[in-house]
Structures are given as C-alpha cells and as structure tokens.
Amino acid sequence: MLKPQDLLNVLVENDFKFITGVPCSIFKSFLAVLNDQSKAKHIIAVDEGEALSIATGYHLATSKTPVVYLQNSGLGSILDPLTSLLAKEVYNIPALLLISWRGEPDKDDEPQHLKIGRLTKQFLEILDIPYVVLPNNRVEIENEIQKAKEYFRKTNLPYAIIIKKGTIEPCQIKEKTDIYHLGREESIKAIIDNLEDEQIIIAGTGKISRELFEYRKANKQNNKTDFYVIGSMGCAASIALGIALKETQKKIFILDGDGSVLMRMGTLATIGHYSPNNLYHIILDNNAHDSTGGQPTVSNTVDFSKIAEFCNYKSFKVITNKQELKNTLLNIKDMKGPVMLVVKVKKGSRKDLGRPGRNIIERKKLFMDFLNQ
Numbered sequence: 001m002l003k004p005q006d007l008l009n010v011l012v013e014n015d016f017k018f019i020t021g022v023p024c025s026i027f028k029s030f031l032a033v034l035n036d037q038s039k040a041k042h043i044i045a046v047d048e049g050e051a052l053s054i055a056t057g058y059h060l061a062t063s064k065t066p067v068v069y070l071q072n073s074g075l076g077s078i079l080d081p082l083t084s085l086l087a088k089e090v091y092n093i094p095a096l097l098l099i100s101w102r103g104e105p106d107k108d109d110e111p112q113h114l115k116i117g118r119l120t121k122q123f124l125e126i127l128d129i130p131y132v133v134l135p136n137n138r139v140e141i142e143n144e145i146q147k148a149k150e151y152f153r154k155t156n157l158p159y160a161i162i163i164k165k166g167t168i169e170p171c172q173i174k175e176k177t178d179i180y181h182l183g184r185e186e187s188i189k190a191i192i193d194n195l196e197d198e199q200i201i202i203a204g205t206g207k208i209s210r211e212l213f214e215y216r217k218a219n220k221q222n223n224k225t226d227f228y229v230i231g232s233m234g235c236a237a238s239i240a241l242g243i244a245l246k247e248t249q250k251k252i253f254i255l256d257g258d259g260s261v262l263m264r265m266g267t268l269a270t271i272g273h274y275s276p277n278n279l280y281h282i283i284l285d286n287n288a289h290d291s292t293g294g295q296p297t298v299s300n301t302v303d304f305s306k307i308a309e310f311c312n313y314k315s316f317k318v319i320t321n322k323q324e325l326k327n328t329l330l331n332i333k334d335m336k337g338p339v340m341l342v343v344k345v346k347k348g349s350r351k352d353l354g355r356p357g358r359n360i361i362e363r364k365k366l367f368m369d370f371l372n373q
C-alpha cells in the first residue's frame, strides 16, 4: 500500500502545489494529510466542476499545472469544463486529475457506483484524456508523474490518475473538537419521532440516508414514506421540489447535508421561487463531508438561513439543541412553507451503519404507490 504522505511528497516535489477537489472515502487518508500541511495550497470545492474551474484560474495566474481530486461520480460535473474550457479546441489548459474508482468492475459496491464504475475508463478515452491506475509504491508513482509531466509539456492538456480502493494506506485522522453537541443520528431520530405519521421524507446522500434507514429498521417501521437519495449528491431538495409541485396535501421533509446543499445551492432559489408551502428543508449542518471521512466543508462561513430568506423561503430557523428541535417540530404547522431548519450537529457516526442500497427498485415502487394512494 502507498503511504498518503508519499503521494503528497511526490506531488509537491514535482511542483504540483495547488490541489482542489471534492472528497471521496477512497482517498480519505490522503486528504487528511493534505489538510494538515502547508507545502501545497488546498482548496475545498463545493462541486467537481467548480474545482476544475478554480484549477483553471490557478493555471491562468501561474502557468503551472493544478491537481484536481474527485470521486468518479463527479465525472459528469467536470464534463462541461473539460470540453468547453480546458479542451485544445478552446483554451488548452492542463490539469492532473486524481479520480477515485468506485464501482470498479467485479468488486462489490453500492448500486449508485456500478454504472459509472464500468464507464470510468471509457469516459476518459472518449475525451482523449490519457490515464494510468495509481501504482501502490513510491518509485512507480514517481515514474508515472514524470510521464504526466512530459504529457503536460507536450500538450498542455488534462491527464488522469485513477485511484482504486485500498491503494492508499489509512492513517490516523486528527479530529477537531466540534462546537455543537447534538448528533446527526440523534437529530434524525428526534425528527422522525416528532412528525405526524405518513409524512414524506427525502433523505440526502451518505450517512443521512443510512441513519434514517437504520432507524426505520430498528423500529420495524414501513419505510414506504422515504426516498433515499443514495447517489446524485445534492439532488435531494430538487427531487422533493418535483414531488411537492404535484403532491400538495402531504408534507415533504428533506433531510439534507451541508456539503450536499453547497453542491447545488441554486436549488434554494428554485424552491423559493416556486414556493411550495408543504416543503420543509432540514439541513443537518456538521460543517463536514462526514460520509467520506469528515473533511471540512465551507459551511462555517455560510448562513443558510439568510440565504433561504433571500431566496424567498417563507420561514427559517437555526437550531442548536434537541429541545429546540423538538419544540420547532411540534409547532411546525404554524410555520409557513417553504421552511428551512438549519440543525447544527457534530460530526461522527456509528461504525456499524447499514446501507439502504438493497431492493431499491422494490422500495421505489412502494414509495410511488404511497404517493399515488
């Protein structure tokens, strides 16, 4: 296995000193090392396309080649800047792409990763981006980086390194102390316990969906009311909006993460504009991408409730403890929708969380029957 520090050292020694991207658990330890150093500038982007555009700006300002890291699920987000900004037909700009390989063929993975896992290499081939799979020792990586540099010298175009699960060694991750005490799972339980029966719940990508799923299982509750957005990070709120515009009788609750909201923050404007009064948008804000290893988001400098207000949400509130959460849910009928509740939570989760990724087509049918009953 490759030590995360070795990967960073090889990059820095080869003058790759600007690194930006969106996290994936496959390079959790590399990102922990990256966050904890000052040899390379690290920018946490809200979305992969944004990361590649920030990287382009860095190249324009320095003539140097930036590094962009992403999960292969983010390939769709970089497609437009790759073809309409960095391509040789346009501005001819280089970038070293570090792409994690979820859904690698013949390896067990969740349904949302299978298709993009099969297509990852083809995606790069179609776009004429040369790639190599990251070797797991330092000497070979040094060789591969020299090849990439040669390619940049010749073409000034993007080059990719695909990173398989298990290539980078895990490491001890220093946790910063959280300022909030409420847990995400605890909040989800409190929300479910304090809702009237049969409300619609749209749960965001990662541990939010997993914790909701676990709570339903523990309570032996039928989860026909729930839709788990297991992939398509950032899309829970727009799915809920699409439902709310048709389903005007039932209340619709979105359980969202701060990283997910930031990835598609434009949705707040669309929700506010169409203003369905049965939509309740709850952001479980832990200032982290907790599901991929707790990497920070930029939510600590964002006031979601003010953004909601200026996007035309009708009610909004920031909540920092369980009692306040319970009281708000008890009185939620008196809040005009769309409502935004920003619940400040700490990072962390149980290690033994299950996943809602099995029987999803069956579950989708139950959910649709419930909506149409």
Ligand SMILES: Cc1ncc(C[n+]2csc(CCOP(=O)(O)OP(=O)(O)O)c2C)c(N)n1
Pocket: 022, 023, 024, 071, 073, 074, 184, 204, 205, 206, 207, 208, 231, 232, 233, 256, 257, 258, 259, 260, 261, 286, 288, 289, 290, 291, 292, 297
């Ligand atoms: C387009 C895309 N990029 C990256 C990921 C990997 N990913 C899965 S969950 C997640 C973090 C979600 O963070 P947040 O919404 O804040 O919820 P939390 O995990 O903190 O509960 C990331 C980055 C993804 N699924 N899709």
